[in-house]
Amino acid sequence: MxxxxxxxxxxxxxxxxxxxxxxxxxxxxxxxxxxxxxxxxxxxxxxxxxxxxxxxxxxxxxxxxxxxxxxxxxxxxxxxxxxxxxxxxxxxxxxxxxxxxxxxxxxxxxxxxxxxxxxxxxxxxxxxxxxxxxxxxxxxxDNDLVLxxxxxxFGSAAKFVATAVREIGIDASVYEAPSATIVEIMGRHAGWLTAASALARKFPGDNPALIYLPEIPFDQEAFLGRLQEVLAVRRNAVVCVSEGLRDRDGNFLCEYAASSSTDQFGHKQLSGCGRYLAQLVKERLGIKTRTVEFNVSQRCAAQxxxxxxxxxxxxxxxxxxxxxxxxxxxxxxxxxxxxxxxxxxxxxxxxxxxxxEKTVPREWISLDGSDVTPALASYILPLIQxxxxxxxxxxxxxxxxxxx
Amino acid sequence: MxxxxxxxxxxxxxxxxxxxxxxxxxxxxxxxxxxxxxxxxxxxxxxxxxxxxxxxxxxxxxxxxxxxxxxxxxxxxxxxxxxxxxxxxxxxxxxxxxxxxxxxxxxxxxxxxxxxxxxxxxxxxxxxxxxxxxxxxxxxxDNDLVLxxxxxxFGSAAKFVATAVREIGIDASVYEAPSATIVEIMGRHAGWLTAASALARKFPGDNPALIYLPEIPFDQEAFLGRLQEVLAVRRNAVVCVSEGLRDRDGNFLCEYAASSSTDQFGHKQLSGCGRYLAQLVKERLGIKTRTVEFNVSQRCAAQxxxxxxxxxxxxxxxxxxxxxxxxxxxxxxxxxxxxxxxxxxxxxxxxxxxxxEKTVPREWISLDGSDVTPALASYILPLIQxxxxxxxxxxxxxxxxxxx
Structure with missing residues (x-):
């Protein structure tokens, strides 16, 4: 014994x-x-x-x-x-x-x-x-372990994200003025948790309107173009983004805003790509914006x-x-x-x-990188039941x- | 008819x-x-x-x-x-x-x-x-209507705040390194919702360690002093603050940051009072800090x-x-x-x-303004059942x- x-x-x-x-x-x-x-x-x-x-x-x-x-x-x-x-x-x-x-x-x-x-x-x-x-x-x-x-x-965090994004979509839609709400979700290199936000949708065209994962280099101008297309159809857009979004040169979006530090593993301490994007949208499209960071609640919400x-x-x-x-x-x-x-x-x-590190496969992300495919949503769905x-x-x- | x-x-x-x-x-x-x-x-x-x-x-x-x-x-x-x-x-x-x-x-x-x-x-x-x-x-x-x-x-928002603060307190306590988590809660003029965070406590000395309402002018040095006292007893302190905290001259804390920093677009950065305080603590006490803003979830979380x-x-x-x-x-x-x-x-x-506007009465706030009294918690408790x-x-x- x-x-x-x-x-x-x-x-x-x-x-x-x-x-x-x-x-x-x-x-x-x-x-x-x-x-x-x-x-x-x-x-x-x-x-x-x-x-x-x-x-x-x-x-x-x-x-x-x-x-x-x-x-x-x-x-x-x-x-x-x-x-x-x-x-x-x-x-x-x-x-x-x-x-x-x-x-x-x-x-x-x-x-x-x-x-x-x-x-x-x-x-x-x-x-x-x-x-x-x-x-x-x-x-x-993060759901990023291989084999x-x-x-x-992951399932509970995904359920939290999907539920909270559905609620935020409802909350964001109560006023008539056009608006964009940027929701920043945990995930430095793998976008699984951000992808779970797709489960918030109840019907085609429902929020979140756009979903960006860190697996695909982020193109600011393409994003602004897609957002304008969305806003032509619906007043209030919710955009879900992974905290670890990077541009095609590999720079983290949150580093555009300058303040960043590293932890004892040498990982970049990320926070702020949501804030950066909200500011960008406000500046370029002139609409009301809001940033929501789920922060630790996405990993500790028992409800x-x-x-x-x-x-x-x-x-x-x-x-x-x-x-x-x-x-x-x-x-x-x-x-x-x-x-x-x-x-x-x-x-x-x-x-x-x-x-x-297991990242989201390319075939589970839409061609233009602004959404996930139904196959990815189907993969996550049983995990939140x-x-x-x-x-x-x-x-x-x-x-x-x-x-x- | x-x-x-x-x-x-x-x-x-x-x-x-x-x-x-x-x-x-x-x-x-x-x-x-x-x-x-x-x-x-x-x-x-x-x-x-x-x-x-x-x-x-x-x-x-x-x-x-x-x-x-x-x-x-x-x-x-x-x-x-x-x-x-x-x-x-x-x-x-x-x-x-x-x-x-x-x-x-x-x-x-x-x-x-x-x-x-x-x-x-x-x-x-x-x-x-x-x-x-x-x-x-x-x-x-906000619970600020008279008569x-x-x-x-208010009851559902209070239940959300109390529950999430209890969860954040648990999450914040898993590491050995000392830390302060500043939780920013809605309420520009009335502190009722921030006061609900007191219900998160399970035992004397449990988090949140400190609670600051907008009804009392906020004194930065007194806050840092109280926080040091708390950190002498427990490693990880959760501090709940109303978004509308003001100093004795009536200036909003969130405007302190605006006067000192500009974003990458050249605009004044209007960061929340939670972020400002986290930065202050990091700067002055040299410990790890985190800011949590509940944002719209505190008014739309059905769970x-x-x-x-x-x-x-x-x-x-x-x-x-x-x-x-x-x-x-x-x-x-x-x-x-x-x-x-x-x-x-x-x-x-x-x-x-x-x-x-009905604000929190002075007698329901502790003498030094860093907590609420048991009477205030008793007032809120039936509303979250x-x-x-x-x-x-x-x-x-x-x-x-x-x-x-």
């Missing part, structure tokens, strides 16, 4: 704790293989400082049930990249810490960077002959959780535990889609997943979270 | 169409007094251009039911102020148009400016001996509708019809609160309501709205 250690890493989602719940629930089904279940605080970074909790002791039955619906990373998160060189002392230190807690199963819920951690740790463990199994459980609202049909977290997404997030966590118990390591849980819609769970070699019943208390969602 | 004309005016809310539904439902109960029910398109401004629809013919039973849950102004809205001088020709023209459609009941769903319209029209009608009855049905997320305990639309608010919005519409049938005119529907919580509906002279079951289709809320 060995103990299990689970962590969460990278940006949170509305259902990342559902995967944690799946891990807890499944682990209890293996009393002969799994002893205690520990949770790293703030991922591998916190664990290196000795921060972890006994999840069995920390959550009573009621709290555990509410955890399933609570957005954000219950255990805390980190953005921490292990060194490329497996001879770096941090690996030896990590293995020592894992062995000190008698860990046999290491489950890490996260996106690209987190899978890089799983990849490196499993490679190091293999080299040292350690029997600890390292399994990745996918999570990202899986989609990722937990728009997709039941499908929530269930799959749970299943992904559970499948990760089963795989580790079965002796698998150095792998990530993957989704294959069946017809009619259901999911078969599988595993991929995590070294083939990490540091890759169903609404869980969120536990409520005093008119508010009754989430469970640790006091600081 | 006379016809009824109903309109919507001013900014939309999540439940303004519930009041419209209440008007439709109640009007059908008076077949001997009320003939057709017409809806002005885009309020009084559209009606002056001859734009109105026969609501009985426009909505089948299914659409009418879905209307109850649809945010935004189904009939369209306007921001139109009638002249002060009742001798202006527009009054004669309006009366002619009303008489041409054999209108006996004029119901206007709106806020301050809309009540001004009801006031002037009823005064003009009285002067000319017209028997048309003019009744106002209150609506505003009523609260206004329909966070309060069932209490929805029911009261319906009742307000119905009470308006009953009052008009009973011969009342020049009045607005008002709410009185009973203990335990329930609402008694009444009427106020609309001339005492329009162009007034219950969640209606929104009709869904294909994973999305099945709203009803007119094609452009």
């Amino acid at each position: 060995k103990n299990l250690l689970v962590g969460q890493s990278g940006g949170p989602t509305a259902v990342i704790n559902a995967s944690l719940w799946g891990v807890l629930h499944e682990a209890a089904l293996y009393p002969e293989q799994i002893g205690r279940v520990y949770g790293m605080r703030n991922g591998i970074e916190g664990f290196l400082k000795g921060h972890f909790i006994d999840l069995g002791a920390s959550l009573d039955a009621g709290a555990r049930e509410r955890l399933k619906y609570t957005p954000g990373s219950f255990l805390g998160s980190c953005r921490f990249r292990l060194p490329e060189d497996l001879d770096a002392p941090v690996y030896q230190e990590l293995l020592r810490l894992l062995e000190a807690q008698d860990i046999g199963y290491f489950l890490y819920i996260g996106g690209n960077d987190s899978m890089d951690t799983v990849c490196k740790l499993s490679a190091y463990a293999a080299r040292t002959g350690s029997s600890i199994r390292f399994v990745g459980i996918p999570k990202t609202i 899986t049909d989609h990722t937990p977290g 728009e959780q997709s039941l499908t997404d929530l269930s799959e997030a749970i299943d992904a966590g559970a499948f990760g535990v089963r795989s580790a118990v079965a002796g698998k390591t150095g792998c990530m849980v993957t989704f294959s889609r069946n017809t009619p819609y259901s999911i078969s769970y599988g595993l991929a070699d995590v070294s083939l997943v990490c540091n890759q 169903g609404s869980p019943s969120i536990p409520m208390k005093d008119g508010m969602p009754d989430f469970v979270y640790l006091q600081p | 006379k016809n009824l004309l109903v309109g919507q005016s001013g900014g939309p809310t999540a439940v303004i169409n519930a009041s419209l539904w209440g008007v439709l439902h109640e009007a059908a109960l008076y077949p001997e007094q009320i003939g057709r029910v017409y809806g002005m398109r885009n309020g009084i401004e559209g009606f002056l251009k001859g734009h109105f629809i026969d609501l009985g013919a426009s909505l089948d039973a299914g659409a009418r039911e879905r209307l109850k849950y649809t945010p935004g102004s189904f009939l369209g809205s306007c921001r139109f102020r009638l002249p002060e001088d009742l001798d202006a020709p527009v009054y004669q023209e309006l009366l002619r148009l009303l008489e041409a459609q054999d209108i006996g009941y004029f119901l206007y769903i709106g806020g301050n400016d809309s009540m001004d319209t009801v006031c002037k029209l009823s005064a003009y009608a009285a002067r000319t001996g017209s028997s048309i009855r003019f009744v106002g049905i209150p609506k505003t997320i 009523t305990d609260h206004t329909p639309g 966070e509708q309060s069932l209490t608010d929805l029911s009261e919005a319906i009742d307000a519409g119905a009470f308006g019809v009953r009052s008009a049938v009973a011969g009342k005119t020049g009045c607005m529907v008002t709410f009185s609160r009973n203990t335990p919580y329930s609402i008694s509906y009444g009427l106020a002279d609309v001339s005492l309501v329009c162009n007034q 219950g969640s209606p079951s929104i009709p869904m289709k294909d994973g999305m809320p099945d709203f009803v709205y007119l094609q452009p």
Whole structure:
């Protein structure tokens, strides 16, 4: 019997704790293989400082049930990249810490960077002959992991985006004066989440009128031309854009406005392409404009959780535990889609997943780059189905979270 | 028998169409007094251009039911102020148009400016001996109408704000690095909606850490001092601010940024007060900051509708019809609160309501102006209770709205 250690890493989602719940629930089904279940605080970074909790002791039955619906990373998160060189002392230190807690199963819920951690740790463990199994459980609202049909977290974020854009379209249409509302949606390199805004449409010609993904170089003049065509037909246009839009020279639109900074991974810190475009439209077309940035709400709004997404997030966590118990390591849980819609769970070699990025295929974007195709909307539609019943208390969602 | 004309005016809310539904439902109960029910398109401004629809013919039973849950102004809205001088020709023209459609009941769903319209029209009608009855049905997320305990639309907006702030607090707390998240909430002069963020707290010391309303002059240095105190206790602080914060000289904070920066088009950048404060904190305290602006979602998010608010919005519409049938005119529907919580509906002279503004009383704001008192939270709490079951289709809320 060995103990299990689970962590969460990278940006949170509305259902990342559902995967944690799946891990807890499944682990209890293996009393002969799994002893205690520990949770790293703030991922591998916190664990290196000795921060972890006994999840069995920390959550009573009621709290555990509410955890399933609570957005954000219950255990805390980190953005921490292990060194490329497996001879770096941090690996030896990590293995020592894992062995000190008698860990046999290491489950890490996260996106690209987190899978890089799983990849490196499993490679190091293999080299040292350690029997600890390292399994990745996918999570990202960006839906940009390869070798899986989609990722937990995306369906709920997509449902939030589609719902909010439908509401914004209604709100924008109440006045007679012509207007353009630019909605800026998360997605630096992959436009999956912005594409979900297409599901807001109820009839042909409904808003959003235009949708721009980062996969296609953005042409300002072509955009203004298309917008004028739209405004000739309808007074109030909603335009959905990915935060990571770039021009044909590769410059981010948000950098036109000058202020930009980089995070510790060297990623550009983006914000502002929506604002830039609203200003451009106001200037050139002389109409009223508004910018909406969904910001973190698109990854933490529990009211728009997709039941499908929530269930799959749970299943992904559970499948990760089963795989580790079965002796698998150095792998990530993957989704294959069946017809009619259901999911078969599988595993991929995590070294083939990490540091890759799945963008929207060209054939799912309209020829002129100002919209997505019906095939893309059909791909997303099953992922937003169903609404869980969120536990409520005093008119508010009754989430469970640790006091600081 | 006379016809009824109903309109919507001013900014939309999540439940303004519930009041419209209440008007439709109640009007059908008076077949001997009320003939057709017409809806002005885009309020009084559209009606002056001859734009109105026969609501009985426009909505089948299914659409009418879905209307109850649809945010935004189904009939369209306007921001139109009638002249002060009742001798202006527009009054004669309006009366002619009303008489041409054999209108006996004029119901206007709106806020301050809309009540001004009801006031002037009823005064003009009285002067000319017209028997048309003019009744106002209150609506505003700002909750700033006088002579009523609260206004329909506020409860749902408050529930949205409280829920989203709780989610943002969870999201902001996942990383170890200290941070401040500034959430900017609607409210130029009245802080009711920003105050609702206090309901996000689950335990003492929970986020939001600080709440600033426009009723109290904002002191930058005092704010930075309070924030440092907060950050000494908790890593991640959420600060909720009203968009209309002003300093002791009466200058809007959002204008500070405008005076210092210009955009790439050479225009003054009118950034929100949230952005200004985030930049200030980053500059002075050197920590990571983020700004969240709820924007129009706070007035159009159906998923966070309060069932209490929805029911009261319906009742307000119905009470308006009953009052008009009973011969009342020049009045607005008002709410009185009973203990335990329930609402008694009444009427106020609309001339005492329009162009007034109810702000948050000083005793409901903490002494140093950085929080609200428990009494204010207790006032808001009953207004966010219950969640209606929104009709869904294909994973999305099945709203009803007119094609452009």
